[in-house]
Amino acid sequence: MQIIYIDILFTINFIMDIFIFFTGSLLYKRVPFKKLVLASTAAAILSCLVVMFPNLEKLSFNLYYIFLPCIPIILLYGTKNFFKVYLINFFCACMIGGVAFNVYFYSATMLGSKASFILTILCGAIISFLTYYFLIAMRKKFLLIIGEAFISFELFGNTVNLKGIIDTGNMLYTAFSKEPVVIVALSKVKKYLGPELLKFVDEIDTGKESLKMLDKISLIPFNSVGCKSGLIVGIKVMNVTVKRGTKKYVHRNAIIGLSSELFKEDINVLIHPDLVN
Numbered sequence: 359m360q361i362i363y364i365d366i367l368f369t370i371n372f373i374m375d376i377f378i379f380f381t382g383s384l385l386y387k388r389v390p391f392k393k394l395v396l397a398s399t400a401a402a403i404l405s406c407l408v409v410m411f412p413n414l415e416k417l418s419f420n421l422y423y424i425f426l427p428c429i430p431i432i433l434l435y436g437t438k439n440f441f442k443v444y445l446i447n448f449f450c451a452c453m454i455g456g457v458a459f460n461v462y463f464y465s466a467t468m469l470g471s472k473a474s475f476i477l478t479i480l481c482g483a484i485i486s487f488l489t490y491y492f493l494i495a496m497r498k499k500f501l502l503i504i505g506e507a508f509i510s511f512e513l514f515g516n517t518v519n520l521k522g523i524i525d526t527g528n529m530l531y532t533a534f535s536k537e538p539v540v541i542v543a544l545s546k547v548k549k550y551l552g553p554e555l556l557k558f559v560d561e562i563d564t565g566k567e568s569l570k571m572l573d574k575i576s577l578i579p580f581n582s583v584g585c586k587s588g589l590i591v592g593i594k595v596m597n598v599t600v601k602r603g604t605k606k607y608v609h610r611n612a613i614i615g616l617s618s619e620l621f622k623e624d625i626n627v628l629i630h631p632d633l634v635n
Contacts, residue, residue, distance in 0.1 A: 364406055370479065371402035377482040378454050379434060381489050382447040389434055397430035404429065458482045507602040507634070509540065509627055511595040511612065516550045518595075522627025524602065524634055532576050532592060532613055538630035539578055539592055539615045546626045547616070559591050559616055578615055590615040600633050607634050 375398035383389050404426045428444065435443050458481035465477055505523040512518075520542065530539035544559065551559075555575070576592035593616065598609040612633065 364409065367409060368402050368406050371405040372398050373479050374455065374458065374482050375401040375430070377486040378447060378450045379430070381450045381454060381486045382443070383434075384490055384493050385446050385450070386443055387435070393434055397433045400433055401427070401430040454482050454485050457485060507600055507629055509598065509600050509629055511598045511614070513547060513550050513593070513595050513614075514552075518547060518550065520546055520626045522625055522629050524631055525628035526631055528628045528630050530578055530580055530615060530630065532578060537613050538632035539613045540630055540633065541590075541617050541628035542614045543626045544616045544618045547614075555591075555593075559618070576613060578613075580615075590617055592616075598633070600629060602634055605634075609633060 376394055379389075379394050379397055379401075383394070427447075428440075431440070431443055431447055458478045461481045462478040505525065506521075507524055508519065508521055510517060510519045525541070528539070528541060530541070531537060532539065548556065558575070576594075577589045578592045579589055592613045594611055595614050596611050598612040600607040600609075
C-alpha cells in the first residue's frame with residue numbers, strides 16, 4: 359500500500375505549478391508574482407482534492423482534466439483569449455511535467471528508494487529558467503522592438519529604472535538651454551516627489567500655476583497632435599543610463615518632463631533621440 363502525505367503532495371504540486379505558470383507567462387503575457395502564487399495554490403488544492411476524493415476522476419467526459427485546470431488559468435488572465443492561454447499552459451505542463459517526472463521515474467528505476475522528488479522539482483526549475491533565458495536571448499537578437507530601451511536615473515537621491523521607447527517624435531527641448539527632454543509618466547516617479555512639487559504639477563495641469571518654484575524646475579512648452587498643448591514640468595536628474603539592446607549610453611544629467619497622460623501598456627518613458635546619438 360502506497361502512503362501519500364497530503365502536505366508533501368500539495369508542496370510538490372504548488373512548486374511545479376509555479377514553474378508551469380511562470381513559463382506560460384513568458385510565452386504569453388507577464389503577470390504579477392502574487393497572481394502566480396494564487397493560481398498555483400488553487401491548482402495544488404484541486405490536485406489534492408482528487409486524492410482525497412477519487413470519484414472526481416470518474417466525472418463524465420473527464421471533466422476533471424478539462425474543467426478544473428480552467429480555474430487557476432482564469433485567476434491568472436481572466437477569460438480574454440482563454441483558449442489560447444489554456445493551450446499555452448497545457449503545452450508548458452506537458453513539457454515541464456513530462457520531462458521532470460520522466461527523470462524521476464528513471465532515477466527511481468536506477469536508484470530505487472533513494473530517488474527523491476527534489477530531483478523532479480530541480481528539473482522543473484531548470485526547464486523554466488532555460489526557457490526564460492532562451493526567450494530573452496531570442497528577443498534581444500531577433501525580436502527586439504526597434505525603439506525599445508531601458509533608462510535609469512537618480513531623482514532626489516533615489517535610483518529609478520523604467521522601460522520606454524526611443525520616440526523619434528519627441529522633439530522637446532528646454533526653452534533656453536536647449537537640453538533634450540525625456541517624457542516620464544508622472545505615476546512612476548510620484549513617490550519620489552515632495553508634496554510641494556506635486557501640488558505645483560497639479561496646478562500646471564489645471565492652468566493655475568504660480569511662479570514660486572521656477573528656481574527649482576523648468577517649464578517646457580509642448581504642442582502635440584491629438585493632445586492638449588501647454589506646459590509640462592521639467593526636473594533635472596543625474597547619472598542617466600540608457601540601454602538599447604547591447605548598447606549603453608551614459609549621461610551625467612538630463613531633463614525629465616512629468617506627464618500625467620496615460621502611457622500604453624508597460625511603456626513609461628518617451629526617450630529623446632538625442633540621448634542615443
